[in-house]
Amino acid sequence: xxxxxxxxxxxxxxxxxxxxxxxxxxxxxxxxxxxxxxxxxxxxxxxxxxxxxxxxxxxxxxxxxxxxxxxxxxxxxxxxxxxxxxxxxxxxxxxxxxxxxxxxxxxxxxxxxxxxxxxxxxxxxxxxxxxxxxxxxxxxxxxxxxxxxxx
Numbered sequence: 001x002x003x004x005x006x007x008x009x010x011x012x013x014x015x016x017x018x019x020x021x022x023x024x025x026x027x028x029x030x031x032x033x034x035x036x037x038x039x040x041x042x043x044x045x046x047x048x049x050x051x052x053x054x055x056x057x058x059x060x061x062x063x064x065x066x067x068x069x070x071x072x073x074x075x076x077x078x079x080x081x082x083x084x085x086x087x088x089x090x091x092x093x094x095x096x097x098x099x100x101x102x103x104x105x106x107x108x109x110x111x112x113x114x115x116x117x118x119x120x121x122x123x124x125x126x127x128x129x130x131x132x133x134x135x136x137x138x139x140x141x142x143x144x145x146x147x148x149x150x151x
Contacts, residue, residue, distance in 0.1 A: 031052050034051055036074075036078045040110070048105070051104065051105060051112075053080065054073075055074050056098070057071055057074075058072040059096040059097055060096065069084040070084075081110075082102055082113075084102070084114045085113060085115065100117060103115060103117075
């Protein structure tokens with residue numbers, strides 16, 4: 001009987017420990033989305049949370065330096081200076097006037113320190129212009145001008 005009690009207490013301690021670690025992990029992984037216009041209104045604890053902010057990269061603002069990339073996000077008539085310090089390379093679509101989503105924290109000076117940057121893909125892709133349609137290109141190569149004819 002005493003063995004079962006000890007075993008039950010051991011299982012209880014393990015379950016409580018796992019629940020506590022899960023609760024801590026949940027609290028650490030929360031990220032709050034805010035607009036650039038909302039950032040100056042954040043007070044107290046809200047300034048210390050992990051934040052996600054979206055906007056348009058200001059043309060000419062991307063400056064690559066050793067260990068970081070500085071740029072400015074624009075949105076709702078306001079701008080936000082951002083320093084990307086993450087270890088992942090920036091996406092190829094991260095260029096001037098692209099839509100970007102940054103995740104990180106707000107610095108005391110009002111700038112944003114990003115640990116992750118996502119650049120939105122263009123909403124429309126266009127095919128590169130070609131000399132002709134594929135069927136005409138094939139006809140030209142084979143020397144045939146009529147469909148189905150052979151030499």
